[in-house]
Amino acid sequence: MTEWSDPDAMDLSDGETFDALLDRADTREKGHFFEFFSEGDELAHDPGLRLSHHGSEQWMGQTLNHDPAYWRADTAAERGFEKRPVHPDYLLACVMGVTVEDLSEKGGYFLGRDDVEFHRPATAGTPLSVTSTVVDTRTSSSRPKYGIVTWETAGRNRETGETLVSYRRTNMIPRREPAATDGGAVGEQDEGGPTLPDTLLTPDGERFEDFQAALDRADAENAAVAYRHERGRTMDDQLVAGLPLATLNTARQHHNRDEMADSPSGDIVAYGDVTRSIALAHARSDEATYREQRFADERFHDFVTLGDTLYGFTRVLDCDPEAGPERAGAVTFEHVAFNQDQTPVYSGRRTALIQRDT
Ligand SMILES: CC(C)(COP(=O)(O)OP(=O)(O)OC[C@H]1O[C@@H](n2cnc3c(N)ncnc32)[C@H](O)[C@@H]1OP(=O)(O)O)[C@@H](O)C(=O)NCCC(=O)NCCSC(=O)C[C@H](O)C(=O)O
Numbered sequence: 111m112t113e114w115s116d117p118d119a120m121d122l123s124d125g126e127t128f129d130a131l132l133d134r135a136d137t138r139e140k141g142h143f144f145e146f147f148s149e150g151d152e153l154a155h156d157p158g159l160r161l162s163h164h165g166s167e168q169w170m171g172q173t174l175n176h177d178p179a180y181w182r183a184d185t186a187a188e189r190g191f192e193k194r195p196v197h198p199d200y201l202l203a204c205v206m207g208v209t210v211e212d213l214s215e216k217g218g219y220f221l222g223r224d225d226v227e228f229h230r231p232a233t234a235g236t237p238l239s240v241t242s243t244v245v246d247t248r249t250s251s252s253r254p255k256y257g258i259v260t261w262e263t264a265g266r267n268r269e270t271g272e273t274l275v276s277y278r279r280t281n282m283i284p285r286r287e288p289a290a291t292d293g294g295a296v297g298e299q300d301e302g303g304p305t306l307p308d309t310l311l312t313p314d315g316e317r318f319e320d321f322q323a324a325l326d327r328a329d330a331e332n333a334a335v336a337y338r339h340e341r342g343r344t345m346d347d348q349l350v351a352g353l354p355l356a357t358l359n360t361a362r363q364h365h366n367r368d369e370m371a372d373s374p375s376g377d378i379v380a381y382g383d384v385t386r387s388i389a390l391a392h393a394r395s396d397e398a399t400y401r402e403q404r405f406a407d408e409r410f411h412d413f414v415t416l417g418d419t420l421y422g423f424t425r426v427l428d429c430d431p432e433a434g435p436e437r438a439g440a441v442t443f444e445h446v447a448f449n450q451d452q453t454p455v456y457s458g459r460r461t462a463l464i465q466r467d468t
Pocket of ligand 1 (some may be wrong): 214218220221223249250251252253258300358380383408410411412413
């Protein structure tokens with residue numbers, strides 16, 4: 111009989127014995143199933159992430175975000191930043207990344223985010239303190255193995271307590287026990303939809319006045335201001351697994367192919383924040399961004415997997431010359447990321463300050 115106190119007791123060369131051992135062993139779990147969350151619960155996330163220029167630059171380089179204000183101190187100063195900040199997409203991805211262990215590590219998918227507000231620029235060296243409150247939980251009527259949870263999250267500077275960014279986010283979260291539902295239809299499409307405008311206009315340039323003029327023209331011509339961006343980015347291992355791991359995002363969706371083989375996506379998928387950052391980078395490459403302000407109604411429509419290529423489409427919704435400093439006006443866009451088959455994978459409304467001509 112095997113003496114289990116003997117350090118040499120496990121014979122790993124005997125596959126059958128090791129299989130039997132694994133079958134009998136309990137798994138020490140990470141993350142939480144849907145049943146764990148109740149409305150009003152507050153969670154403090156503390157994996158200890160500190161924002162860094164290295165992380166921000168790695169994020170920006172990989173996602174094609176080339177705004178010089180986040181790369182160079184002189185441009186940052188010209189643009190009114192006290193110190194060169196880290197990129198807002200990186201900040202947002204880090205704040206969400208450190209929540210994953212407590213909120214969504216078990217799997218399930220990031221469905222959408224709303225009310226994303228950047229309260230102040232964040233600089234390298236800032237240690238994060240991130241908290242979330244459960245604001246809604248509900249059963250999914252179409253997917254009995256999952257529930258749907260919404261949290262409000264705030265990312266603060268741990269040293270000063272100042273809020274850097276806040277948002278509300280919704281995920282599908284696996285249930286420990288599948289729910290009894292009517293099994294409602296999955297993925298049904300609404301047949302109707304608005305008719306398209308006759309003409310889609312493209313702004314002549316990248317400044318606030320160009321967006322304003324295009325919108326004025328569209329009003330007069332019963333057209334819309336909407337255009338594609340030329341760049342594409344194919345999803346490789348660094349984007350799908352590397353960037354989320356660098357934000358301490360432990361969601362198995364991005365780095366555990368073995369687990370994900372038996373999931374709705376059938377494979378690892380890109381972190382939603384990477385997908386959106388690439389689409390936004392395509393859009394930003396065709397505008398003179400001054401500052402990011404807020405995002406609303408962000409939705410993740412379909413999976414992005416290794417080898418997919420992401421492109422961007424932008425519709426201009428509104429220009430507000432009164433918002434912002436003298437040098438910039440606010441433009442509200444709707445951005446869509448789509449793949450090589452023209453399938454939309456992300457959409458969101460974004461308000462950014464865009465530099466004026468002078
Ligand atoms: C996940 C999907 C395959 C689901 O598709 P489908 O089954 O066709 O259903 P729906 O998309 O209509 O949605 C399912 C239910 O969820 C509700 N829903 C959807 N969006 C929202 C939202 N923004 N807010 C609230 N509720 C929402 C619907 O009403 C449905 O409810 P019910 O009818 O009661 O069932 C498909 O959506 C898909 O493929 N999406 C892409 C997902 C994705 O790739 N996300 C990014 C990668 S995962 C990630 O980043 C994880 C991250 O690291 C983390 O940890 O969060």
